[in-house]
Amino acid sequence: MAKLFDVGLEALAGAPAATAADRPAAATVENAFSPLSSAAEFPPSNKSFYLETFGCQMNVHDSEKVAGVLLQRGYRSVEDPAHADLVLYNTCSIREKAAQKVFARLGDWKTLSAGKIIGVLGCLAQQEGEEIFERAPWVSLVCGSASYRRLPELVDELEAGGRRVMGLDLDTDETFETEITRRDNPFRAYLTIIEGCDYSCAYCVVPHTRGPERSRLSESILADVRRLADWGYTEIQLLGQTVNSYRDPSPRGLSFVDLLRAVADVQGIRRVRFTTSHPNNFHRGIVEAIDEVPALCDHIHLPVQSGSTPVLRAMRRTYSREEYLEKISWVREAKRSISMTTDIIVGFPGERDRDFEDTLSLLETVGYDGVFSFKYSPRPNTTARDMPDAVPEEEKSSRLAVLQERQRQIQIARNEKLVGSDFEVLVDGHHPARSQWAGRTSSNRIINFSTPHQNLLGQYAQVRVTRSGPNSLVGEQLP
Numbered sequence: 498m499a500k501l502f503d504v505g506l507e508a509l510a511g512a513p514a515a516t517a518a519d520r521p522a523a524a525t526v527e528n529a530f531s532p533l534s535s536a537a538e539f540p541p542s543n544k545s546f547y548l549e550t551f552g553c554q555m556n557v558h559d560s561e562k563v564a565g566v567l568l569q570r571g572y573r574s575v576e577d578p579a580h581a582d583l584v585l586y587n588t589c590s591i592r593e594k595a596a597q598k599v600f601a602r603l604g605d606w607k608t609l610s611a612g613k614i615i616g617v618l619g620c621l622a623q624q625e626g627e628e629i630f631e632r633a634p635w636v637s638l639v640c641g642s643a644s645y646r647r648l649p650e651l652v653d654e655l656e657a658g659g660r661r662v663m664g665l666d667l668d669t670d671e672t673f674e675t676e677i678t679r680r681d682n683p684f685r686a687y688l689t690i691i692e693g694c695d696y697s698c699a700y701c702v703v704p705h706t707r708g709p710e711r712s713r714l715s716e717s718i719l720a721d722v723r724r725l726a727d728w729g730y731t732e733i734q735l736l737g738q739t740v741n742s743y744r745d746p747s748p749r750g751l752s753f754v755d756l757l758r759a760v761a762d763v764q765g766i767r768r769v770r771f772t773t774s775h776p777n778n779f780h781r782g783i784v785e786a787i788d789e790v791p792a793l794c795d796h797i798h799l800p801v802q803s804g805s806t807p808v809l810r811a812m813r814r815t816y817s818r819e820e821y822l823e824k825i826s827w828v829r830e831a832k833r834s835i836s837m838t839t840d841i842i843v844g845f846p847g848e849r850d851r852d853f854e855d856t857l858s859l860l861e862t863v864g865y866d867g868v869f870s871f872k873y874s875p876r877p878n879t880t881a882r883d884m885p886d887a888v889p890e891e892e893k894s895s896r897l898a899v900l901q902e903r904q905r906q907i908q909i910a911r912n913e914k915l916v917g918s919d920f921e922v923l924v925d926g927h928h929p930a931r932s933q934w935a936g937r938t939s940s941n942r943i944i945n946f947s948t949p950h951q952n953l954l955g956q957y958a959q960v961r962v963t964r965s966g967p968n969s970l971v972g973e974q975l976p
């Protein structure tokens with residue numbers, strides 16, 4: 498994955514902000530999440546599991562829920578797969594490289610799988626299905642994300658001596674809810690509010706791997722938020738492949754904006770984020786809510802994918818360059834300064850030089866604070882796979898490099914303007930060697946800062962920016 502800006506990295510890759518050693522006294526795994534992970538909660542057992550996650554934040558959160566299910570069944574989590582009875586990979590197939598990585602991991606077990614259950618979960622499982630057993634016969638569990646609710650029963654079958662089990666249903670109108678979720682990020686709680694996707698972007702495997710859209714009941718979401726606030730979380734990130742097409746299926750019928758306001762209203766919640774928004778479902782009401790409710794973070798990730806209308810049409814993105822830019826103008830008219838990030842694919846089949854130029858000019862017009870940029874790679878079960886006019890690999894690489902450099906310059910210029918500004922950060926990292934702490938602003942910018950204080954992790958601090966770089970800021974804590 499090409500990364501230009503740290504904002505949104507978590508949204509895509511979900512790396513926890515702090516290491517276990519960094520966790521604060523105020524938010525250790527034990528006390529921030531005691532309802533989930535205390536020894537009293539889970540029956541003692543000799544069985545153990547190792548779970549590795551690839552891909553997007555939805556996958557990361559699914560893994561938290563899968564871990565919760567296994568903990569509830571008496572499994573212990575271990576850090577080393579060699580010591581695990583159950584080795585699971587929660588996979589991503591959005592890009593070819595991600596899929597190759599998983600098969601490489603599976604290859605490690607070719608001669609070492611005796612006595613273990615090796616399982617593949619997530620998008621690659623859904624996409625490849627039984628093929629996985631063909632390519633890696635030592636795998637015994639294959640389960641797509643739309644079938645996670647069947648996971649306990651699949652594990653039962655394996656424990657009862659079953660050799661191979663599969664869960665690949667897609668025709669579900671249920672969402673994956675579990676009483677117990679292990680939460681791996683001590684400062685930000687992720688909450689899925691809608692699963693699946695009803696769009697059909699030409700390059701994307703998600704509708705195939707995650708099934709149609711299913712929104713969760715608002716009451717169940719809000720009950721989770723209240724519980725998370727009780728456990729000490731102050732920041733919530735609402736998740737969905739198209740999070741802003743959320744529609745409460747209960748008689749209350751909350752819209753996405755109603756839900757945002759209700760989550761922000763929960764006592765103890767200071768920050769609410771959401772990802773990923775689809776431009777088609779993005780409307781003024783979202784910007785108005787951010788303007789009116791301070792707890793709604795001033796950051797919007799709005800994937801554009803291309804700045805060229807013909808390419809957007811070929812991608813089946815359902816909006817034109819002009820329509821996208823109109824939505825950006827609503828954001829720019831807001832009273833609060835809202836940071837914008839996006840995703841871009843270069844080298845989609847048929848992308849001409851002038852289409853690419855349109856994408857470059859869009860970067861300048863919008864002035865993004867961060868861009869996740871990728872080279873197009875054809876994926877199975879997508880309509881783009883068989884499209885003519887493939888862009889040569891070298892051309893894709895060269896366009897990606899040009900785009901990343903252009904965006905780097907934009908970020909340098911934008912971040913320079915922030916020197917001298919004050920921000921509130923939620924402190925989520927510590928670099929003892931540099932005597933620095935790190936935190937994120939509401940706009941999801943990273944600031945590394947110095948302070949005379951100790952034990953700031955999990956706390957909010959006021960920081961003045963003293964220096965800037967393309968991907969982060971440097972500052973000092975205000976007295």
Ligand code: SF4
Pocket residue numbers: 694695696697698701702703704738739775
């Ligand atoms: S909106 Fe398009 S890119 Fe996003 S998940 Fe749905 S099909 Fe994939």
